[in-house]
Amino acid sequence: MPHNNPPPSGYHYPLWHGWRLLLKDLALPEAHVLRRAQLPSDLFSRESASLSTAQYFQLWTALEAESDAAGAPEPLPIRIARAMSADWFEPALFAALCSADLNAALARIARYKRLVAPMALQLDISPQGTRLGLSWLDQSQRPPAVLVAFDLVFFVQLARMATRANITPAAVVCPAPQPALAPYEAFFACAVSEGPQPSLTFTPEDAQRPFLTVNHGMWQFFEPTLRKRLHDLDRQSSTAERVRSALLEALPAGDLSMEAVCRKLGVSTRTLQRRLREEGSSFQATLNGVRTQLAHHYLENSALSGAEISFLLGFEDPNSFVRAFQAWTGKTPQAMRKRSSSPAQLWAFAPKQKAPGET
Structure with missing residues (x-):
């Protein structure tokens, strides 16, 4: 890929x-x-x-x-x-x-x-x-x-x-x-x-x-110009933007670790952390930003269920997504979608309730 x-x-x-x-x-x-x-x-x-x-x-x-x-x-x-x-x-x-x-x-x-x-x-x-x-x-x-x-x-x-x-x-x-x-x-x-x-x-x-x-x-005549334009474009990108792109690419597969992103970008974890710090950012902040932006997009522009959005954002279960979304925005996914969703759709975003005796 x-x-x-x-x-x-x-x-x-x-x-x-x-x-x-x-x-x-x-x-x-x-x-x-x-x-x-x-x-x-x-x-x-x-x-x-x-x-x-x-x-x-x-x-x-x-x-x-x-x-x-x-x-x-x-x-x-x-x-x-x-x-x-x-x-x-x-x-x-x-x-x-x-x-x-x-x-x-x-x-x-x-x-x-x-x-x-x-x-x-x-x-x-x-x-x-x-x-x-x-x-x-x-x-x-x-x-x-x-x-x-x-x-x-x-x-x-x-x-x-x-x-x-x-x-x-x-x-x-x-x-x-x-x-x-x-x-x-x-x-x-x-x-x-x-x-x-x-x-x-x-x-x-x-x-x-x-x-x-x-x-x-x-193609051999045409490719060098395209390759140079791509190189020039990459040089303009900040480290945070490159991390954001790597995370967007990795989200469906679920491997969102800093080590995995560093392998994609060809840098060490220490170098990545330093460059992000120089830009006033961090790996976790960039990951949270990507997830927040995508969550808003899915909630406002789709009828995807809580489980589907949780999967697309790389969470292990829908409850983790609900808790994280509240931490990012101070609101629940239900509240964000309330104006554009029917009551039947909203239940999917509620944290799963444990049955009596379930641990």
């Missing part, structure tokens, strides 16, 4: 130069899209334009709204997939198409995706298949559903483009059902399941199917 340090706070992502071509292919007026997104009208003509995470999300939300207003017959992510072309010269798309197969393509995108979008990819390649999980570098901001759907559609369409085969994922998971699920299930040719993290799973045969677009020479 590639390691992804988060971009520094306030990082702006370079504007993809293919936006104008995409809007032309979709027959959507760029002026209307930019106005809906509350972005400068000359954004797409600027030499070195960039977007914050919030602006990036605004642009996708506006793009979907404009597509819907135009009476598009299909959901926007599927429309974009059908229009996908190497002519767009999107870095992630180009890097992937040069690869030998889907496993190599996903590994490259996972390494470099954070240069162009506020996203991290978790890649798990095993004899049973290849699973790609999607997460967001800024957990305080909820990505629009259209963007989540597009990224799932993108990777399937990428595999189909590069192999010229009708690749069907073995499993598709989305945090919440799309308003119109049938078109997506028809596109994927499989059912879409609901789960806490968006993900795709491919069979070993499809993940290793040779790409007809493989071009090792072009």
